[in-house]
Amino acid sequence: MSKNHKLRPETIAAQSSRAVDPATGAVAPPLYLTTTYARDENYQPKLAENYQRNGSPNLWQVEETIAALEKGAGALAFSSGMAAVVAFCETIPHGAHVVSLSNMYYGVRSWFQQLENKRRITLTLVEPESLASAITAKTDLVWIETPVNPTWDVIDISATANAAHKVGAILAVDATCLAAVACNPLTLGADVVFHSATKYLNGHTDVLAGVLVARESNARWAEVKRLRTIMGNALPPFESWLLLRGLRTLHLRYVQSSKNAMAIARHFSLHPKLQQILYPGLATQNGHAIAKLQMAGGFGGMMSFLLKADFAGSQKFCTRLNLFAPATSLGGVESLAEHRKTVEGPTSSLPDNLVRLSIGIENINDLIEDLEQALAGI
Numbered sequence: 001m002s003k004n005h006k007l008r009p010e011t012i013a014a015q016s017s018r019a020v021d022p023a024t025g026a027v028a029p030p031l032y033l034t035t036t037y038a039r040d041e042n043y044q045p046k047l048a049e050n051y052q053r054n055g056s057p058n059l060w061q062v063e064e065t066i067a068a069l070e071k072g073a074g075a076l077a078f079s080s081g082m083a084a085v086v087a088f089c090e091t092i093p094h095g096a097h098v099v100s101l102s103n104m105y106y107g108v109r110s111w112f113q114q115l116e117n118k119r120r121i122t123l124t125l126v127e128p129e130s131l132a133s134a135i136t137a138k139t140d141l142v143w144i145e146t147p148v149n150p151t152w153d154v155i156d157i158s159a160t161a162n163a164a165h166k167v168g169a170i171l172a173v174d175a176t177c178l179a180a181v182a183c184n185p186l187t188l189g190a191d192v193v194f195h196s197a198t199k200y201l202n203g204h205t206d207v208l209a210g211v212l213v214a215r216e217s218n219a220r221w222a223e224v225k226r227l228r229t230i231m232g233n234a235l236p237p238f239e240s241w242l243l244l245r246g247l248r249t250l251h252l253r254y255v256q257s258s259k260n261a262m263a264i265a266r267h268f269s270l271h272p273k274l275q276q277i278l279y280p281g282l283a284t285q286n287g288h289a290i291a292k293l294q295m296a297g298g299f300g301g302m303m304s305f306l307l308k309a310d311f312a313g314s315q316k317f318c319t320r321l322n323l324f325a326p327a328t329s330l331g332g333v334e335s336l337a338e339h340r341k342t343v344e345g346p347t348s349s350l351p352d353n354l355v356r357l358s359i360g361i362e363n364i365n366d367l368i369e370d371l372e373q374a375l376a377g378i
Contacts, residue, residue: 009069009181010251016065016244031241032057053232058240063211065247066201069180070193072213076225077235077243081176081196082107084210087227088172088192089115091220096140097122099131104145105174105196106344112143128155128287132163139167145174146185147291150304150340150356152278154287157294161189170220176200179331181254182297186215199331202246203253207239253333253361257301260367261359265303267368272308273375275353279303301359302330304340311352313378315339318355320374323366330358335367 007015021030037050049055059077067075078084085108092098092115100112102125109125116123126134128148135142142164146155157173164171172192173185179200185193195201197209214221228234235243258281265279276284280291281299291299307314317337318326324337336358341350359367 012065012068013247013250016061016247029058029061029241029244032237034237052237053234054229055234056237056240058237058244059235062235062240062244062247065244066180066195066197066211067213069184069247069250070175070186070213071184072186072193072215073217074221075211075213076228077197077240078210078212078228079233079235079239080208081194081198081210082111083231083233084194084212085111087224087231087233088194088212090227091223092121092140094120095122097124097136097138098141098143099124099126099134099139099169100143101125101131101145101148102127103148103151103349105149105176106348108143108145108174128153131155131160135163135167135169137167139164139169141172142169143172143174145176146294147177147280147287147300147302149177149302150278150350150354152280152285152302152304154280154285154291154294156287156290157183157185157188157190161191165189176331177300177302178295178297179250179254179300181251182258182295182300186213188294191215197243198329200254201250201331202243203250203332204242204246205329205332205334207242207246209235209239209243254300255298256361257331257359258298260361260364261301261303262299263364264357264359264368264371268305268371271375273378275306275308277303277305303357303359305355305357306351307353307355307375307378309353309378311341314353314355315342317374317378320377321370322373323362323370324357324374330356332358333361335360335362 035052063075063077098121112123115121124134144155161171170191173190174194175185176196176199193213195211197211262281265277318339321337324335327336338356340356341348
């Protein structure tokens with residue numbers, strides 16, 4: 001990839017593989033399926049690292065690309081999103097206070113709750129409007145996601161960063177649904193950005209990965225990197241290669257899914273079978289005014305339908321769809337529908353009638369027709 005740091009993000013992503021192989025001239029990056037690397041004639045490592053647990057050329061290339069897209073000092077890619085979260089949480093001082101959201105990705109929330117149950121941290125879970133008031137002098141970490149999954153409320157990153165920094169806390173932003181396209185949280189004051197790279201960054205539903213990006217390299221960031229090496233959960237070469245390939249079309253995919261999602265939100269806004277549509281691009285959405293300023297790159301492809309149906313009827317809607325697969329995940333080229341409360345389980349506080357939709361890049365008319373016929377049957 002070009003070292004010209006003035007390149008625009010679309011170019012950075014599309015040319016992320018343009019490190020021409022000096023041995024063959026290959027434009028696409030070679031795949032380095034090796035666990036170890038031989039030293040030179042002076043018994044010195046030929047690379048910065050010489051064992052796959054520390055990294056690989058494929059890993060470093062994808063990390064360099066994502067760090068550039070997020071305008072960060074560095075990125076670390078892990079074998080899953082939760083692997084990245086767990087490693088980062090290991091840097092929280094014992095007994096420190098963490099502030100996060102009541103409604104958010106349930107895997108991260110459950111991990112915070114487990115740490116609290118083990119008395120590793122004290123935890124305060126709040127609604128978005130109460131974030132600033134929950135931050136105290138003992139707060140070490142404020143962890144937010146925006147838009148909030150699966151209600152898609154939008155949180156003001158700059159205001160939250162200011163509130164955290166006033167007490168010496170750091171702000172981590174789950175930017176999975178911002179996709180490094182709609183917004184760069186590090187430029188708004190966040191200290192760390194997290195991505196479930198399984199989702200939009202890869203975009204093809206074939207890679208499990210997580211990424212952390214830091215605004216600056218410091219002792220805490222060095223500790224995260226050390227923990228990744230010790231735990232051996234760096235993203236392997238083949239998955240790194242696939243993730244890099246997915247990044248090359250990131251902007252095209254995000255723009256098309258955003259365009260499709262907005263069309264669906266407008267088409268169904270007054271549908272008689274729907275109680276409400278939750279989508280950042282709608283004026284009725286919580287935080288829409290912030291979204292217009294903060295999500296300059298598009299409102300994304302994620303939305304939720306609140307159906308005029310009960311638990312069973314909402315499940316039935318998902319299974320009546322033909323083009324939307326009734327499956328977990330998001331951010332792929334294909335459209336998905338998920339009855340979120342079923343997935344989160346009996347402890348979920350979500351409404352029985354909430355169905356989360358991940359809008360893909362298919363023909364918009366086909367998607368609308370599929371949603372129409374499914375709604376007709378509930």
